[in-house]
Structure formats: C-alpha cells, structure tokens
Amino acid sequence: MSRRVSRLRPRSVNTKWIGLAVLALPTLLISIDVFVLLLALPHLSAELGAGSTEQLWIMDIYGFMLAGFLITMGTLGDRIGRRRLLLIGATAFGLASVLAAFSTSPAMLIAARALLGVAGATIAPSTLALISNMFTDPRQRATAISVWLVCFMSGAVVGPLVGGLLLEHFWWGAVFLLGVPVMALLLALGPALLPEYRDTAAGRLDLASVALSLAAILPVIYGLKELAKDGLRAAPLLAIGLGLAFGLAFVRRQHLLPDPLLDLRLFAGRAFTASLGAMMSGTLLMGALMMFITQYFQLVGGLSPFVAGLWMLPAVAASGVAFLLSPIVARRVRPAYAIAGGMMVSIAGLLLISQAEGMVAVAAGFALINLGAGPMVVLGTDLVVGSAPPSKAGSAAALNETSGEFGFALGIAVLGSIGTAVYRAALPADAGEAVRESLAVAVATGLDPVRLEPARAAFTTGMHTVAGISAVLLLGVAVLTAVLLRQVDPLREKTPEQVA
Numbered sequence: 001m002s003r004r005v006s007r008l009r010p011r012s013v014n015t016k017w018i019g020l021a022v023l024a025l026p027t028l029l030i031s032i033d034v035f036v037l038l039l040a041l042p043h044l045s046a047e048l049g050a051g052s053t054e055q056l057w058i059m060d061i062y063g064f065m066l067a068g069f070l071i072t073m074g075t076l077g078d079r080i081g082r083r084r085l086l087l088i089g090a091t092a093f094g095l096a097s098v099l100a101a102f103s104t105s106p107a108m109l110i111a112a113r114a115l116l117g118v119a120g121a122t123i124a125p126s127t128l129a130l131i132s133n134m135f136t137d138p139r140q141r142a143t144a145i146s147v148w149l150v151c152f153m154s155g156a157v158v159g160p161l162v163g164g165l166l167l168e169h170f171w172w173g174a175v176f177l178l179g180v181p182v183m184a185l186l187l188a189l190g191p192a193l194l195p196e197y198r199d200t201a202a203g204r205l206d207l208a209s210v211a212l213s214l215a216a217i218l219p220v221i222y223g224l225k226e227l228a229k230d231g232l233r234a235a236p237l238l239a240i241g242l243g244l245a246f247g248l249a250f251v252r253r254q255h256l257l258p259d260p261l262l263d264l265r266l267f268a269g270r271a272f273t274a275s276l277g278a279m280m281s282g283t284l285l286m287g288a289l290m291m292f293i294t295q296y297f298q299l300v301g302g303l304s305p306f307v308a309g310l311w312m313l314p315a316v317a318a319s320g321v322a323f324l325l326s327p328i329v330a331r332r333v334r335p336a337y338a339i340a341g342g343m344m345v346s347i348a349g350l351l352l353i354s355q356a357e358g359m360v361a362v363a364a365g366f367a368l369i370n371l372g373a374g375p376m377v378v379l380g381t382d383l384v385v386g387s388a389p390p391s392k393a394g395s396a397a398a399l400n401e402t403s404g405e406f407g408f409a410l411g412i413a414v415l416g417s418i419g420t421a422v423y424r425a426a427l428p429a430d431a432g433e434a435v436r437e438s439l440a441v442a443v444a445t446g447l448d449p450v451r452l453e454p455a456r457a458a459f460t461t462g463m464h465t466v467a468g469i470s471a472v473l474l475l476g477v478a479v480l481t482a483v484l485l486r487q488v489d490p491l492r493e494k495t496p497e498q499v500a
Contacts, residue, residue, distance in 0.1 A: 015193070016134050020144055022193045023130060024151035025186040026090060026123045029179040031152045032163070040163065040305070041291075042298055043172040044109065046444035052420060052437055054106040059291065059412055060221070061110050065117025066124070067406035068217045071262050072210045074125035074398020079205060081198040082126045082133075082394055087190055089122025094183035101173035121398075128397035132385040133197045142327035142382045149377060153319040167305040199391040209261035212250035217406070219243035221413060263392055266399070272387045274484035275380040278339060280403035281477045282376050285470040286346055286369050287404075288411030289353070292419060292463040293366050299439045300456045301359045311359060315366040322374020330379050336485035338375040343478035345372030350471035354464050365467075376481075377404075383488065415470070419462035426458035 037059070045055050077085040096119050100112035131148060135141040163175045220243035226236035254260035267273050297308035322342070329338050349368025356362045381400055388396030424436055431454065435442040439459045442452060 019134060019193050019195065020131065020147060022186065022189050023127045024148060024154075025182055025189075026086065026093075026127055027148060027151045028154060029093065029182045029186075030120055030123065031154070032178050032182075037175070040167060040172045040175050042295065042440045042443065043167055043305070045438075045440050047172055048103070048106050048109065050106040050109075051441065054110070055438065055440065056413065056416055057110050058106065058113060059416075062113045062117040062120070063406065063408055063412070064218060064221050065114045066120045067402050068214045069118050069121035070125060070398040070402045071213055071395070072205070073121040074129070074394040074396075074401075075261050076205055076394075077122070077126050077129060078199045078391065078394040081196050082129050083190065083194045083196045085122050086126035086130070086194070087187060089119050089126065090183045090186045090190070092119035093123060094180050097176045097179050097183075101176035103173065124401040125394050125398035128381070128385060128400060129393040130194060130197065132388075132393045132397065133390060134195065138382070138386060139327065139331070141386060142330065142378065145381050145385075146323045146327050146378045149323045149381075150320050153316050153323065163305065163309065165306055197390075197393070204259070206253075206257055206259070206261050209250060209253055209257070212246055212253060213261065216243050216247035216250050219246070221410065262399075263395060266388060266392065266396060269387050270484060271383045271488050272396075274481060275383040276399060276403045278376060278477060278481040278485075279380045279384075279400070280407035282343065282346075282373060282474065283404045283407035284411040284414075285474045285477070286350070286373055286411075287408040288415040289350070289366075289369070289463075289467060289470065291412055291416060292466060293353075293362060295440065296362060296459070296463060297359060299443050300459055303359075311363050312366070314363055315370045318367040318371035319374060322371050323378050326375045326378040327382075329375065331490055334486065334490055335375070335379040335383060335488050336482045339379055339485065340478045340482035342372040342375035343474055343481070346370075347372070347471050347474050347478070350467045350474065354467035354471060356464075357460070383485075415466045418469070419466045422462040422465045423455075423458045426461045428454050431455070 041055060041059065044050065044058070050058060073085065073089070093116060096112055096115040100109060100116060103109035103112055127148070128145075131144050132141065135144045162178060166174045166178075219239040223236035223238075223240035223243065226233065226239070250262075251264070254262050254264050294308060294312070297303045297311050298305065301308075303311065326338065326342075346369045349365040349370075349372065352365035352368065353362055356365055384400040385393060385396050420438070423439070427436060432442075432447075432451075434445045434447070435451075435455045439455050442455050
C-alpha cells in the first residue's frame with residue numbers, strides 16, 4: 001500500500017507565508033536560549049559555583065539530548081502530526097525554561113537543560129518539516145528556509161542584547177524566561193494558522209530503537225569528553241566502544257523493521273548524505289568557536305554582557321545577508337561550488353582569529369566565519385529536506401537538525417576540551433588552583449588584574465589553537481563537499497503542473 005500524507009492545505013499563498021512567520025517563533029526561542037546562555041555562562045558559573053567540567057555539561061547537555069531525541073521526535077511527528085508535536089514541544093519548552101531560571105545548583109541547571117533539549121527535539125524537526133510540506137517549489141522552499149534561518153539569527157540579536165540588559169539588572173536566571181512569552185504566542189496562533197501533516201500509513205513507534213539510539217549517542221559523547229579532558233584511560237574508551245556497539249545494533253534493527261525509526265534508504269541519495277556530512281562537519285569546526293569568542297569578549301576584553309552582545313552584531317548581520325543571498329546565488333551556481341566557496345570565506349575568518357590579539361580582529365574573523373557558513377546552512381538544509389518524500393519530511397528534518405546540533409555539541413566537547421588543555425598547559429607553574437580551573441573561575445574570585453594577565457594570555461592561546469585546527473580541517477571538508485555535490489544542478493523553478 002502506498003503511503004499518503006494527510007494534510008490540510010493552507011487556504012492561499014498569503015496564508016502559507018503567514019504560517020512561515022508563525023514557525024519563526026519557536027526558532028527565535030531556541031536561538032535566544034543558545035546565545036543568551038553563552039553570555040550568561042560566566043555569571044551563572046560564579047553564582048552556582050560551577051567548575052569547568054560542569055560548565056561544559058551545562059553547555060553540552062542541551063545539544064546532546066537534542067541530538068539524541070531528534071530522530072525519535074521527527075518520526076513521532078510523522079505519525080501523530082507535525083503541528084500537534086510542535087505545540088506539545090512548545091508547552092514543555094516553556095515549563096523547562098522556568099525550571100532552568102530558578103535552578104539552585106549546577107546539577108539542577110544541567111537537569112533543566114536536559115529537559116529543554118528533549119523539548120527542543122520536538123520543535124526543530126516539526127518546524128522544518130512543515131516548511132518542506134508547505135513549500136513544494138524548490139525556489140520557494142529555499143527562500144522559506146533562508147527566511148527561517150534569518151529568524152534564527154534574529155534570535156541571536158535579541159538574545160545577547162536583551163539578555164545582556166537582563167544580566168546588567170537582574171539575576172542570571174532571568175535570561176531563561178525570555179522564551180516563555182514567545183511560546184505562549186505560538187500556542188495561541190499555531191492552531192489557527194498552521195496546517196497539519198501526518199503520514200497516515202506509518203506504523204508504531206519502536207521503543208527499542210529509541211533506547212538504542214540514545215545508548216549509541218550518549219556513551220560516545222561522554223567518552224570523547226573524558227578522553228579530551230584526562231587523556232587515554234580505560235573507562236572512556238570502554239564507553240566509546242559500548243556506544244559504537246549500540247550504534248551497530250541500532251542500524252541492524254532499522255534494516256529489519258517494516259516501519260523503522262530511521263529509514264536508512266534516505267542515505268542512498270548522495271546529495272542527502274553529502275549535505276548532512278558537510279553541515280555536521282562545518283558546525284563542529286565553526287560552531288564551537290562561539291563559546292571561546294563570547295568568553296573572550298567578557299573575560300579577556302573585560303566587557304559587560306550587553307557590550308559583548310553588541311560586538312557580536314557584525315557576525316549576526318553577516319549571517320543574515322548570507323542566508324538571504326544563498327538561494328539567489330544557487331539559481332545560477334551549483335550548490336557544490338556555492339557551499340565550498342562559502343567555506344573558503346569561513347576558513348579566512350578562522351585563520352584571522354588564530355592570529356588575533358584584539359577584539360576588532362576577533363569580531364571581524366567571527367563575521368567572516370558566519371558569512372561563509374550561509375550557503376552551507378541554507379542550501380544544505382534545502383538539499384536534505386527537498387530530497388526526502390513528503391511522508392519522511394519529519395525524519396529528514398530531524399536528521400538535518402541532528403547533524404547541526406550534534407555537531408555543535410560535539411565541537412564544544414572536543415574542541416572545548418582541547419582549548420581547556422592548551423589553556424592549562426600555557427599557564428605558569430605557580431598559577432593558583434582557581435586560575436588553573438578556568439579563566440571564568442579566576443575572574444569570579446576577584447584576583448588582582450596583574451595575576452590574571454597570564455590566564456588571559458593562556459585563554460587566548462587556547463582560542464588561537466582551536467581556530468587554527470578548525471581552519472585546516474574545514475579545508476578538507478570544503479574540497480570533499482565540492483566533489484560529492486558537483487552533479488547537483490542549480491535551483492530550478494517548478495512549473496504549475498509540477499507543483500500540483
């Protein structure tokens with residue numbers, strides 16, 4: 001029996017674009033949550049007494065849980081309805097935000113961030129899958145995705161600025177409450193303006209596959225973090241081996257199930273697989289650097305959270321320009337060359353940061369990184385969701401988000417740990433325990449500025465090292481992407497008959 005997608009079509013073209021505006025609301029929320037936390041990290045670390053390892057978990061756990069549950073939630077949305085899952089996730093995200101805001105210990109905040117990750121996993125694939133179903137013309141879909149991504153970066157503007165003001169006048173937990181009214185607005189408008197889509201022929205959700213997917217992802221991430229922090233030891237190596245074994249079991253189970261949690265046939269398309277790989281690799285190598293840059297502005301440059309947010313605006317503006325121009329460029333240039341060319345611009349930004357000694361150079365390098373990443377994000381996302389059948393839009397969107405979120409979390413875990421290791425190695429032998437723990441802890445203890453200078457220099461060395469490693473590896477990703485996607489044609493407009 002052939003699959004059918006049950007859907008209520010938008011009443012008009014205008015309704016479709018209004019629906020896109022509604023889908024931007026949860027995108028803004030997730031973006032605000034990420035970028036506000038980057039600014040709030042030094043403050044909450046001092047207030048809650050979070051050490052360097054706890055800081056990494058506060059940052060990482062959201063992305064790990066998001067990556068772990070995205071595939072499950074994408075498939076669940078295909079089954080129960082993508083709009084329904086979006087509204088459920090919006091409610092859960094709002095409640096978890098309140099829990100995070102009033103956390104009283106690092107462990108409580110880590111738990112709240114974990115719940116936010118699970119709730120976020122319901123939101124991300126639903127919004128992108130709905131866009132894929134609402135916009136079937138390739139040019140319109142690419143434009144809609146670019147608008148959706150610009151809204152994400154708009155959250156990056158709102159987050160640092162509003163979050164910075166909140167951190168100036170209120171306690172750090174207030175930044176988590178920014179998303180609550182956004183979610184309330186989505187719950188009010190979503191049922192009236194968003195159409196519903198679901199796969200009427202989908203089978204039951206396989207809970208064993210859900211468990212196997214989590215058992216595959218989380219031990220590997222834990223093992224990588226521990227290896228980067230403390231070197232080769234038996235426990236993290238065992239965790240990685242265990243995760244890989246569960247991953248193999250997961251893949252084998254998907255081959256045997258008539259209705260798998262993850263349809264592996266999606267990976268048969270070269271464009272699908274190459275795009276996912278490029279986005280995960282690019283996000284791993286470029287995304288993790290944001291943590292270093294935001295802390296550099298505050299801990300090395302001595303800026304307030306609000307002023308640090310202002311220094312991020314050039315990078316945010318560069319992303320917005322790149323997102324909007326990428327679909328236009330892709331009408332004349334093959335996506336392979338647009339994506340690879342953009343990566344070369346990002347490499348220039350990474351190299352600039354690897355040598356930067358002041359905030360102007362760091363801000364300029366960050367802007368170049370974001371400008372070059374635009375084609376990869378917009379066109380890669382369009383290739384992923386556009387190549388999947390409508391009944392698998394949720395699964396494809398989930399895989400797309402997994403490649404980005406998992407890459408970002410893994411980048412923070414691996415590259416962040418490398419930066420920490422370089423920081424500690426660059427410190428003088430007589431550095432105190434607080435300085436050796438992290439620069440954030442050293443600043444929070446109120447040490448004399450003269451005693452902080454070696455720690456600030458060591459942090460800058462760590463950032464330089466991470467940027468240089470990322471630049472070299474990203475060059476390989478750019479070449480490989482150009483080769484694997486070279487056969488994909490520029491975006492073509494569908495005829496009315498094709499759209500119908």
